[in-house]
Amino acid sequence: MSDKLKEIFTKRRTTTRILLYPQYLSEGYIPEKLLFRDREVEEIAGHAADFLFSSIVKNLVIHGPPGVGKTVAVRMLERTYNEVALENEIDSRAIYISAKDLTYRRVLYELASQLGINVNLGMSIADIYDSTIMYMKEKESKYLIIVDEIDKLRKRPGEEPVDNLVYSLSRINERVGKVVVSIFFVTNNARIVERLSAPSFSSLSPIFVYFRNYNTDELYAILKDRVEKAFAPGTVDDAALRLLAALIRRESRDLRWAFLVLREAPNEAENGKITEKSIWRAVEIIERKVLNQVINxxxxxxxxxxxxxxxxxxxxxxxxxxxxxxxxxxxxxxxxxxxxxxxxxxxxxxxxxxxxxxxxxxxxxxxxxxxxxxxxxxxxxxxxxxxxxxxxxxxxxxxxxxxx
CATH class of the missing domain: 1.10.10.10 (Winged helix-like DNA-binding domain superfamily/Winged helix DNA-binding domain)
Structure with a gap:
């Protein structure tokens, strides 16, 4: 048993020598530049700038399949927006909220909390919303509100959370009586917005920005960029990266899945190097973990x-x-x-x-x-x-x- 335990420690020690900076493979990492997304990033940044400098309200729906850079793009936008507002002494702030697994009430609560309003989850939806409206009436600030993953809002019986959320947020300017917010919604499925009730869709008047799928060459370039940041030089075969890029397309996966595979791959390295064989083994382990989570x-x-x-x-x-x-x-x-x-x-x-x-x-x-x-x-x-x-x-x- 002791020999087996020592083998595990030795293997993990080898892993740390290969994968030096795992943070570059995490979902929370926000790069300085988002590869192959110049047009999309420039478009959403242009609309945000119009709001920041001229108070021109443009509500966006940023959509596209999972793992194509939508969240990274809006997190980059949030960071840049707040930096530019500070540099230009403009009283404005970008606020990011992930709606994944949250209820309509909880999203409103998160917004109020980030604004610094004294609210609690025991309050009714109407009270939380009214507190937000009153706060904005009293302030001279304006806010770019980014709500990510609205298609993953939790639904309660008799509730249409997306419709309710869109209607509530898009009516804030009218309720406050001045321009205080612009809304950017992010979703994997644009149809969820197209199915809104007529009042909600009319109030939102969305501009749609589409993020397309990456092609195999682009996936390879993105993986190579991350590997160069995360791994020790020369420890990942080029053929292994090309295999992983091809698997993303063939198996209908995304970059988040690929980063999971790359984090697992050092444990399957051969002689201190990640090969195609290492990738196949890592894929098998990750697939089992994912399957286990789904079944659980x-x-x-x-x-x-x-x-x-x-x-x-x-x-x-x-x-x-x-x-x-x-x-x-x-x-x-x-x-x-x-x-x-x-x-x-x-x-x-x-x-x-x-x-x-x-x-x-x-x-x-x-x-x-x-x-x-x-x-x-x-x-x-x-x-x-x-x-x-x-x-x-x-x-x-x-x-x-x-x-x-």
């Missing part, structure tokens, strides 16, 4: 249905229809003493949840006079899914994995 976020019924599908798939069932899958799910419920959901709920709702997570696919087929059914297909390795799911289920029920 599922509720009990979804876990049991996924486990049932993994078991049936591993046993070689060519076509797994709704009835076969539901019977296996019920069998697991009986073993665990868990009250099963109805077949309709399990197949239509829990199945849809697993499909939305990218874990399975379903295909509806007709069986003539016997009605319709679904054929289920597991998108991940069945043994891996079975082992991960079994361990999580056992933990939730305080069992050992051998009892399943």
């Amino acid at each position: 976020g599922l509720d009990i019924d979804a876990l049991l249905l996924l486990y049932a599908l993994a078991v049936l798939t591993e046993k070689g069932h060519a076509q797994i229809d709704s009835s076969t899958l539901y019977l296996k799910y019920k069998e697991l419920c009986d073993v665990l003493g868990w009250y099963p959901r109805t077949m309709k709920h399990t197949i239509n709702y829990i199945g849809a949840k697993l499909e939305a997570e990218g874990l399975i696919t379903r295909k509806a087929i007709s069986r003539g006079r016997y009605g319709r059914t679904h054929l289920f297909h597991l998108e991940e390795d069945p043994t891996t899914v079975k082992n991960i799911t079994k361990e999580i289920i056992a933990g939730r029920f305080n069992l050992s994995a051998t009892q399943l």
